[in-house]
Amino acid sequence: MTQDEVLAEFREAGALLEGHFILTSGLRSPVFLQKVFVFQDPVRTERLCRALAAKAEAAFGKIDYVVSPAVGGIVPGYETARHLGAKAIFVERENGAFQLRRGFTIPADARVLMVEDIVTTGLSSRECLAALAEHTSHVVGAACLIDRSGGRADLGVKLISLAQLDIPAYPADALPPELAALPPIKPGSRGIQGAKA
Ligand SMILES: O=P(O)(O)OC[C@H]1O[C@H](OP(=O)(O)OP(=O)(O)O)[C@H](O)[C@@H]1O
């Protein structure tokens, strides 16, 4: 699947939003990739995740476990795992920090791939990998549908993506005037329900 085909899937799903968005990192951006509009269509999600699984297998070899950060990573993690013949589990926030909960365990010899939906700064991916380090030393790499960092996000492990974009994001105190003029919206799950982070 080419980068243009990946972007076409997002565009056709109505997932390329324009406005003034507060990202999970606290940065502000005029563009938001609303992945849930992609994931509400299982056929579209299957196309994307089949391609991601093939790319991940080529880069990292056999994968036994896919681990994803909730909420956005769960659907692509599950669907990518299905194509890899792997198990799919997730970390979720407890008091703001990602934890492997619900009794999920990772066998000692399992080869683990972290799967994210979107990578912007890599903050969420690094938090997920830090949580995973308490359960396994066999994380072979990371994969995401879209890396919007322009390739600059450093996860500490190799990251592959279906598309790499360089989408502007600004600190809240350095907004261009056209962005500052729009009311900000925060679409993601970090910080809701009284969580600390
Ligand atoms: O690379 P980063 O700067 O961390 O940004 C990307 C993260 O932002 C989104 O999650 P968010 O915390 O908004 O919540 P969600 O997964 O519930 O959508 C997305 O799912 C990634 O996890």
Ligand SMILES: O=C(O)c1cc(=O)[nH]c(=O)[nH]1
């Ligand atoms: O950085 C984010 O929080 C983020 C950006 C984006 O385009 N999509 C998303 O779900 N989260």
Ligand SMILES: [Mg+2]
């Ligand atoms: Mg997320």
